[in-house]
Amino acid sequence: MTTDETVQTTPVGPGPTPGSAESGTARVPRLAEGESLGKKDFTSDQEVRWCPGCGDYVILAAIQGLLPQLGLKRENIVFISGIGCSSRFPYYLDTYGMHSIHGRAPAIATGLATSREDLSVWVITGDGDSLSIGGNHLIHAMRRNVNLKILLFNNEIYGLTKGQYSPTSRVGQVTKSTPLGSVDQPFNPVSLALGADAGFVARTLDNDRKHLTSVLQAAADHRGSALIEIYQNCPIFNDGAFEVLKDRTSAQARIIHLEAGQEVTLGDQVAIWDEVSGIRLVPREQADPARIVVHHPEAADPSTAYALSRLDTPDMTHVPMGIFRNVTRRTYDDAVREQVAAAQTAPVTDADIDALLAGQDPWTVSA
Amino acid sequence: MPLSPAGIPRCGGSGRTADHDGTRGAPSHVVGISHSVCTARSTMERTHENDEDIASMSTTTVKRLDRVIIRFAGDSGDGMQLTGDRFTSQTALLGNDLSTLPNFPAEIRAPQGTLPGVSSFQLHFADHAVLTPGDAPDVLVAMNPAALMANLPDLPRGATLIVNTDEFTKRNLAKVGYPTNPLEDGTLESYDVHPVALTSITVEALTGFEGLTRKEKERAKNMFALGLLSWLYTRPMEGTELFLKAKFAGQPEILAANLTALRAGYNYGETTEDFANAYEVAPAAMPAGTYRNITGNVALALGLVTAAHKAGLRLFLGSYPITPASDILHTLSGLKRYGVTTMQAEDEIAGVGAALGASFGGALGVTTTSGPGLALKAETIGLAVSLELPLVVCDIQRGGPSTGLPTKTEQADLLQALFGRNGESPVAVLAPATPGDCFDIALEAVRIATTYRTPVIVLSDGYLANGSEPWQVPRTADLPDLRVEFATEPNGANADGTPVFHPYLRDPETLARQWAVPGTPGLEHRVGGIEKADVTGNISYDPDNHDHMVRLRQAKIDGIRVPDLQVEDPTGGARLLVLGWGSTYGPIAAGVRLARALGTKVAQAHLHHLAPLPANTGDVLRAYDHVIVPEMNLGQLAMLLRARFLVDIQSHTAVRGLPFPATELADVIARAVKE
């Protein structure tokens, strides 16, 4: 991380002009004038089977509340999940949906999104699903920048298989498979996503419906891969993992609310650039004003966003929440479709296929 | 040096060109460039006799042969595959029937001049129907000592040997362990040896090319060899010239050098006294029509594109590179003009996942791979079985287990394709018999996948993938109509009468569920890999429902309509049946032909459908006293047939990474008859 004086205040590189980029749902058919949908329209007839108190309930309710606001035709929305408690999600939403196999949802969704530009495609995944077995697909979906909204339900545990540690479990965490405490170094999903060059990266909390909804709305508008880490409580196997972020007073002392164009602060502390550790929080009166970090999620270079993601500590003494990065670049699916469209100058006829089959060097045998 | 488009005139130097389209392939006429200027020959009747002296020339005579097997062998860097390909194209244009066997190491460039680095290309061409690339070459072109050492054991006595003497240096001989020079020590006594200083003559022919290094000049020696062989077997060279012009369009000097070397090789044949004869092989009698030469991989790719066109679906390929399947990805990625989307995925799992996602969206999802990749795709194929969506999975088999023999052929993925997934997970499995048949099998795979909403696995292999044969080009309009209909409206109703969509409601005939694609209003539904209730598709852990669904998925595959197994038995009196599947078709047919020529009564049948098997399979097996099943594995089909039909089957197997020699199978037949 450089701490060059110029880095801190100005966004780097020729980022897109805000507002000029095509929306993530621009090619998805919208409801007709006067038509509207409600939460009920997005509620399937299936009985929801998560444990009582599971954070997944509130996320489901938030999404069922958000989807009608997108103004899209319901039949053009698709949710694809992997395997895990969280991955049961599509069954409870009355859209098109696929509950696939462990870790593979980003790959399946990539095929769907690439072949259908008229769909709004969402991926639902858990911390084990996306970061362990499916880690490869996750990073490649983000690298390619496929127009997918990836909702990573992070409960820092394997819920469905009853409580083994996951790639986000903290060092020392005692679980069914780590009776003496986990020795695995966890992933920070936001850092990972930024490392994979995801254009939209955010973090939010299951029970903060307003924040969750606003982040998801921004993700839907973003054209390209969006990774949203949602801290989700599993009351059965990892209860209270995010409690310090939920209790009003302790949350105030810990959550860094990332706001575009605003200084990065926590209470009376402010984030500054530091030669050694990238970004660091210091009491405001000790901060050199020239080194104060102003949040620019639209900065083309992900370095600052990455440095912010490293402010996290395992004990959650300070946790940035909000949109770390929101940068538009060409999506894989748009680029693939453009190549095909450019090559396909006219509809394919039988005669075209005849010529293709005959190839360059045919010969004729006459009767 | 400009070349006339008609190539180089022979027989007295007239520059008159042949009318290719008018005469090519007509069985009662001898055609080709040289023939039109040799009137003595052009009126001759076609004959199958060997070595008939049909014309005399200034320095050589042209003899007619009924068939020739040539093997080009050299270092991996010598361009033998290209040389073989070009010779094949020239031969195809003359209307000969042919079959090829490229054989190359897995390493791109093994150390130069070593045995592991030897790459070869065998071509069998004839004036009659050809079934295999041939057991033993009549002609071996050996570009270095390693190529000679590696291939000499396959060469029958009396065969022709063209050797690049320049490479037979002390150092190169030592590299492969020749204590003395085989060109001088009598090793090659029983062969018709033609020593040619290929490298130095090529370099000399390119004296004027000052912009080229010696290395670059030497690299053109394969074109010299091709020119020489083109003269020796009276092959037209314009196709190769056009090919070179396209290939080196941006490098005029390299292009000119290659053209010069090609021509120099041709002229060398004509002027040197070393070759007493040149040869020609008349066109084979083939049904009237348009033909091209095609490899299995290209045929498969074109079959998929054509099937998508006939189905009215967009083709989506998700694939991860692996030998020998990658050429399908290469070919399809160049066919965007036909609406084809290709995605090179991060791994095989993603390749099949993306294909399945595309199928969910209403495209024709296809994935291509080889054995190791099929293993990785297993779980996703199982998901497709549960989702009951169309999916075409092409496994171009290679030697296994593990990495095995990447560039060699094998048929050992049959049981993996049929059973290599968790749970009862039935899929349709098909296997093409010849390179050209890959096209038909692609259409059949798409028909089954879309009609029955099921994954279909196509088992091709390295031999079919890279081998080529003349293929009669079909007319698109004559091919089967594969049009597909998506669900458009609800197919059921709630208790209160509201219309609903039941994703697992089935067509009573095919047992297929409807294909309801996102974007269709009113049909919103969820599918998944968890067991579901029939009709509604809701998650169900009910024991009886699971039993029902397991049997239903099997019944759907069992009920796929496939054509009956055809038995070929010219006398009708055979008591012995040879049954094969996949790429063993050619070798088996050739072996059967040899056996029949000796008066043996033997029947042949070949399976294209491995799941489900044709309905009459059991009846066919039981109709013979003795059934032989040759396979390039340890008897996988034989085991299956024994278990299924309780028929005692003689399993004949070999896993050498090469197709069966026809003679080996003829021996197996002969021994079985004696018993």
Ligand SMILES: Cc1ncc(C[n+]2csc(CCOP(=O)(O)OP(=O)(O)O)c2C)c(N)n1
């Ligand atoms: C191939 C495969 N391996 C293992 C499993 C078992 N399995 C199901 S879910 C899961 C972990 C789920 O953890 P996470 O993704 O964090 O989801 P959560 O249940 O916590 O929401 C595992 C290991 C499986 N279904 N498939």
Ligand code: SF4
């Ligand atoms: S195990 Fe945990 S994550 Fe899974 S449903 Fe129960 S509470 Fe939710």
Ligand SMILES: [Mg+2]
């Ligand atoms: Mg989890």
